[in-house]
Amino acid sequence: MLKIDIRALAEQLVSTARRAGQVQLDVYGTDFEVGYKEDNSPVSQADTLSEQIILEDLARIAPTIPVLAEEAASAGKIPQLGEQFFCVDPLDGTKEFVKKNNEFTVNIALIEHGVPVFGLVYLPVTGQLFVTIERGRAVSCIVETGDTAFSLGQAVLMDIKARTVPEAGFSVVLSRSHMSDETERFLAGFVVAERISAGSSLKFCLVAAGRADLYPRLAPTMAWDTAAGHAIVLAAGGSVSTTAGQPLDYSGLAGREVPYSNPGFVVMGRGF
Numbered sequence: 001m002l003k004i005d006i007r008a009l010a011e012q013l014v015s016t017a018r019r020a021g022q023v024q025l026d027v028y029g030t031d032f033e034v035g036y037k038e039d040n041s042p043v044s045q046a047d048t049l050s051e052q053i054i055l056e057d058l059a060r061i062a063p064t065i066p067v068l069a070e071e072a073a074s075a076g077k078i079p080q081l082g083e084q085f086f087c088v089d090p091l092d093g094t095k096e097f098v099k100k101n102n103e104f105t106v107n108i109a110l111i112e113h114g115v116p117v118f119g120l121v122y123l124p125v126t127g128q129l130f131v132t133i134e135r136g137r138a139v140s141c142i143v144e145t146g147d148t149a150f151s152l153g154q155a156v157l158m159d160i161k162a163r164t165v166p167e168a169g170f171s172v173v174l175s176r177s178h179m180s181d182e183t184e185r186f187l188a189g190f191v192v193a194e195r196i197s198a199g200s201s202l203k204f205c206l207v208a209a210g211r212a213d214l215y216p217r218l219a220p221t222m223a224w225d226t227a228a229g230h231a232i233v234l235a236a237g238g239s240v241s242t243t244a245g246q247p248l249d250y251s252g253l254a255g256r257e258v259p260y261s262n263p264g265f266v267v268m269g270r271g272f
Helices: 007-027 047-060 070-074 094-099 181-187 202-208 224-233
Strands: 032-036 040-046 067-069 084-092 103-111 117-122 128-134 137-142 170-175 190-196 214-217 239-242 265-268
Touching: 007 047, 007 103, 007 117, 032 070, 040 047, 040 117, 047 070, 047 084, 047 103, 047 181, 067 170, 067 202, 067 214, 067 224, 070 084, 084 094, 084 224, 094 128, 117 202, 117 224, 128 224, 137 224, 170 202, 181 214, 202 214, 202 224, 224 239, 224 265
Parallel strands: 067 084, 170 190, 170 214
Antiparallel strands: 032 040, 084 103, 103 117, 117 128, 128 137, 214 265, 239 265
């Protein structure tokens, strides 16, 4: 297994995410066409073009590490996954992209022994970046636009930490596009002080940054939807567990009943 310098990886992939995000914004500003995959999920030119950028950069940065990427996987291009692999969703929140509500992200993660050890989540519209820069440390910053090369070393980095639940109760972040009766029944067991609706992997980042305490996701998801945000939550001191109480992991993805899918899970802040 290749030993990865997390800080160096973050520095390189911020540039990748910026370029992928710019392609998405170029499409976002047009009257773009939307297609649909076999699972009825939407896909646009922005998904495929930005994934191409990410795959080309990962092939240059770490050519021996396989990459599980959403659009390639949908086309049947799936590498043999070992103990270490990248997991990529080039445009997470395509439904939000189509609705033009700005809550879509670039997601890149590195998995080792089933655990996400590196995660990058970038929101192209706002320039907000969430990224792990050490094992056990996650930060956020605003990525500046323009022709000047952006460097994490020159950015104002804010460490993010998951919080313990306030006395008033849980701030719960919920999917903008995938709410269900099952989720409502789950929430009946908690004192809910606030509900926050959000799209894409931004939901993970809100828990990681201490802006929310709980994110239950009982509807279906795929590994590329969750791995990057999952890594950031872990680095910020939070947890991601299945509804059975076991840590969510990414081992044996190809052999699952629905390949590369996740069971229902719960993202929580500190103290759980």
